[in-house]
Amino acid sequence: MRFAPQGTAALSLFLIEAGADLPAALTPAQAAFARAQGFTGAAGQLCLLPGEAGVAGALFGYGTAQARVRKRFLLAQAAAGLPEGAWQIVGDLRGAEAEEAALGWLLEGYRYARYAPAKAPCARLVAPAGVDAARLEAIAAGEALTRDLINTPPNDMGPAELEAEARALAAAFGAEITVITGEDLLEAGYPLIHAVGRASPRAPRLIELRWGAEGPEVALVGKGVCFDTGGLNLKPGSSMGLMKKDMGGAATVLGLARMIMALGLGLRLRVLIPAVENSVSGAAFRPQDIYISRKGLSVEINNTDAEGRLVLADALAAADEEAPDLILCLATLTGAARVALGPDLPPFYTDDAALAAALARGAEAVADPLWRMPFWAPYESLIEPGIADLDNAPAGGMAGSITAALFLRRFVTETERFAHFDIYGWQPSAQPGRPKGGVGQGARAILAALPEVLGL
Structure with missing residues (x-):
């Protein structure tokens, strides 16, 4: 998941918007070939251009602006369809659009x-001009x-394995x-972390990493x-x-870190x-149990399948004790969020309008x-x-x-700025830049918002 080095000899990938003329750089034979293939510039179309030694370049349909909004990382489709080698984009890509295209290719x-075995695309991209290649490679590595x-x-x-991954990350960056x-x-x-995890032979734990x-x-x-039986x-x-x-919240937090x-x-x-691990044994916590949390608040257990908020409660209380400048909580917490917004659109909650606006911009x-969803005060009595x-x-429900x-x-x-993200952490079907399976949500938006939020 790295770019081809600058200066690498690369084939040209022409971005063509829907209905636009073919590039003047094409030979008459190549233009005739593209038309014969029915190439129109529709979003996602790919046409390899013939040359004397084989493939001489390619056309990629960049569609309309509306089509690009509907499909994130559209250019990643080209990465999946191009032959091995280095490629450079020929087209009017600037700023955020160029960064999205380049990052999508990496992802x-x-x-x-x-x-x-799982074969990944072999086509490598020369980072477009003006794009911070090292930054995008770091983001892709975190994802x-x-x-x-x-x-x-x-x-x-x-x-234990999640702990080992956190230790490896800490060692890599001196944390x-x-x-x-x-x-x-x-x-x-x-006590809440212990109660949820005590039924499993795989001991519960609190992992803490500090850097900077x-x-x-x-x-x-x-x-x-790490697994939830309910x-x-x-x-x-x-x-x-x-x-x-x-454990998608933990995975996303480690990727963001x-x-x-x-x-x-x-x-x-x-x-x-x-x-x-929320497991089942004679040691399992029970419905109707009441525990005193780290914060001192008593919590009645009315469903052992609502365990995520319990372990987060103790961890959030620990984070809050230092009154940091910002606390962010990420969790695959509720099915209700998926019913409301589907798998692609995670809700987040904050009382801080400026933080919400920065996250939305990011x-x-x-x-x-x-x-953004509301901390709706009239529902406080429900809990x-x-x-x-x-x-x-x-x-x-x-x-x-x-x-x-x-x-x-x-x-x-004790902390003024707090946001909670109810993520899904899973891509149900393959999309550009996002194969089916685990996926980070919210991390890149947070990363983009942090300089504004913290005045960095």
Whole structure:
């Protein structure tokens, strides 16, 4: 997932908008060939141009502006269809459009091949003029890490394996890492993380990574439920099939942390990942149990399948104790978010209008869509069961993503700027730059917004 070096001899890839004339640089024979192939510039069309020694170049249909809005990373389709070698774009690409095209090409090069061969495209792009190639390669590497972590099945990606990945990342960038495991969680004040993970023979843990000595402090909290059976409220098999991705928040946070460290952003980074397996045994936590969280709030368990907000609650409370400049929480938290917005559009929640606006601008600039949802105060009563301070699973099922977000907000009281992202972390079917499987959501938008939010 790297660009071809500048100065590499490269074939030309002409970007042609729908209905536009063919390039004057084509020979008469090439133009006649393109017309015979029915090339019109429609979005995604690819026409290889013949030459004396084989392929001499290619035309790619860049469609209309509306078509490009409807399909992110359109140019990645060309990467998938071109023969091996170096290619350079010939067309009017500038600014954010050029960056999206170039990044999409890199992301198309990702394939998960740990257990079976998976052939990735061999066509390499010479980075367009004006594009920061090193930055985009760092972003692509962070996204590849996220995808690898989500795609790895739970037998090879439990809490210990997630810890190992975090340790490798910390070692690569000179970050500090500490881990609290098993029964030590109780002594250290993380009762909810312990309760959720204690039923599994794979010990629960809190993974903490710190990097950077100067600048504003940013805390990233990621849900690391490495597999979710639902606990005693056991999921049906159809709902358990994708639960290897329930650590998608942790995977996305680690990918984002890699981007931040690789780019050397002037901030102090703190990453907190509660890593557990929500399993079934005689030690499992039960419906109707009540636990006192790290924050001191009592929580009644009314569904053991609403475990993500529990482990996040203790981690958020720990992040909040330092009152950092910004806390961001990412989690594959609720099915309700998917019902509302589908798999491509993650909601985020914040009370800070300026933070919301910066995230929205970042999301649009880097083609990493987000949609703001409300911390709707009238629903606060839904998460208050009466017998305890909080209910982890309000009855009725309405506004499930909002009530989950409200639950998490109760654990952030000392930090002014906080946002929660209810991501999906999975690409249901292959799209340009996004093969079927694990995918990061929100990380690139956050990365784009951080300089504005923190004044970097």
